[in-house]
Amino acid sequence: MVGRSHDEAPCTGCHRVQPAKWGYCRLCWCQARLSTKSTASRPLDETDVRSRLGAVRHHQLFFVGMHYRRRSTPPPPRPRGRRGAPRKPPPLPAWRPDPGWRQLSLFDQVPRDYSRLDPADADLASPWLAWAKHLAYQLAEARGWGRNIRFAVNRGLAFVLTGYVEGDVIRHTEIFVPLRALDLSVGHIVTVLEEMGIFEDDSEPSFERWLAERLEGLAPGIRSEAERWTRVLHEGGPRSLPRREGTVWLYLNGVRPALLEWSDRYDHLREVTRDDVLTYLKALHGRQRHSQLVALRSLFGWAKRNGLIFRNPTSRIKVGQYEYGVLQPLVPEQVDRAVAAATTPATRLILAFAAVHAARVAQIGTLMLDDVDIGNRRLTIAGRVRPLDDLTLKLLLDWLEHRRTRWPNTANLHLLINNQTANRTTRASNHWISTSMRGQAATLERLRVDRQLEEAMTQGPDPLHLAEVFGLDEKTAMRYADSARQLLLASPGETPGGTVREAE
Template sequence: MEEFGRYRRESRPDYTKNARTLTYLVYWLGAETAFFESDVYDLAELDANLAAAPVCKFLRDRGLLVEDPDLHEDADLVWIETTLAALPELVASEVATWVAVLHGQGRRESEPRGYDGIRRYLSTLQPILTAWTTDGVTTLREITAADAKTALDGLAGHARRGLAIALRSLFRALKRERVIFSDPTRDLPVGDLKSVPRSVPSDLLAGLLDETKSPLGRLVIALVAIHALRGHEISALHTADLDLARGTLEVRRGLLRHTLYLEELTHQLAADWLTHRQQRWPGSLNPHLLVSQKSAVDPDHPPVSANLLRKAIPRGLTMEGLRQDRILNEAAESADPLKLMRLFGITEQTALRYVTTAHPECTAKLPR
């Protein structure tokens, strides 16, 4: 317990829940035996004043923990496997092939997607897959172009677009893996829902950083409002991606990397956050740049949640709104799509869309 007290002071100023948990374990089981990870978590579930993750990390570092693989399973992967188990065997095998392709395990090398994104795709497909199997479909080879189009009947807007994209992804992957002979979604119209980017009112932007006091929140605002990063890109940042000496930050975008050159404000906010993190969680081994109270000591080293990032943005604003406003402002200043592509790492089509919105007089069709 004295050793854990020193560890606790190094990793976090106050963690009485964990001290209480370790006290119970040592009292009942002794201090010279290995502890089962499942027992630690079962004990923590008995009382809200007990906690498990930091205690398990402390025991693991000292070779006193017998780990339980079931406690480290990916929740999204478990959901995917459960969903596949509810489908007929052959259909489940075909959908599992598609999941493997999305995860970068297909015949051809491709950018791997995370199980969280695959889960969103599969949740979109789940109702139509269930409907098809209920109607007697035993293999996706039986699906025709008419069936695919019928699946979109009655849908509109983002719901229709989302299902169309998921269907095309599914059958395109099966065709590439030679599971099916022809792709019934090859001519399936997806639609174009690209909306016009909107700017954020200036009164909401005024004093944006002053409204946020936490070092994490101020850094998140800078990365969104100045460098136009998306939420999932921010949560995926690693500490090793930040180079304060060179003033750069590497952004992970699948197999690609986009380099941000930090101006003085963001550089200072990043340095403030690293100082705060070191003082608050000096013993944290989480490789992610941003950590929370839970993720800093979680042995699985997860990224921060999307909800935590959203809470960092002042009320009345959204991360996507701030990002669009930043790109739109740059488009209004330069009217150069190539500059937008280099600065924000966006595609040619996206850059042209922002320039068209900012300068409609330059891109409008002239009267005949």
């Protein structure tokens, strides 16, 4: 190969002034060797490479050392463990240390500054650490933690338990930043600390941060009343049940524009009049008017029952029946693109659950291994037993084989798991389940609607049949039946035995 000892000269191939051998620079020699290797069936020598120098017309960039000859046979497998060492034995059994006598703390609720601790100065002989390592080993065996997670958990426990004495409480706000700075798994360490009973989660819930952000900019009197109403929706009250968090978000987001507008003129909700509500609603139409009026009626109705206002300004303002449009089926091209986007065993199974069994995203995430009865070809979704078709059965077996190979030691009983939930017992998030179809015209929700609409068109627009097959309530089943009936009337050639694709 060309080295520094060769004289510099214009290269015959690339015309650069470089150290040249036989008139060619080192890059041309490497490209000729690479081209010769792709066609030769025997070991190469310099003569073979030299014969291809004149045919070099381009250069493939490379890193130094990539063209060295590698060994023809793979190296023998190394024994398990680092550098052939035997696997580290499990920690000795340990229990909660005997407190004996202890020095009572002079001040309570004094935060501890873990950022001043050095991991190199950890107290490895602490009896609390021995107990924590024993519990961590049991959790790792039960939940299938890998070697890296076990090492990170033991290192983090040694860090946070240094100097720990009976009666101390380890708080989330104190250890989160130091552990993240060391790139340690906070969630798994917290799991061990909770098992020990010495952890306190004092982190601010996401709902509190969201509520403070949504109430920003309101008049003080209106803000306090809106906050009380939102908390009653979220937590429930003496005569009301707690709502789902998503419903609370919709209600507060619905009244916020009106409250911001009224905060410029009023200080309390009791100053808002019926004319103010009507004036605000004039600028709204369709679903936006419907949703915001429902939220305003809830707010002022609560305020009237609790004596915060003298008169409900939204009374006798009719919400009206919302007119739903006709549901439209998907076209084959949209479905084909969604099928092409499902490239993994998990995404293909998720697609089948939505497109064949009309399962919602939340229902897919909560499926357990016990919900699948392969022997009897049964599948239980949201408490309803459904038969397993051939396509879903094949995709289900592919996913179970992939799950067994990828996470053989997981203790998570949910059917669908990923890298995060395989080491825990929680379900996969809705975001992870629907991320493969995000950006597609045929999302999981559209596929679910299309499946139910297809059933209504192929079997006839019968609400009772739809309610029995998919577990729909009567209003939803009637909506699908009405849409199917209108689509069939719009296409006279379409019969109940036809396909939903032709109705578009």
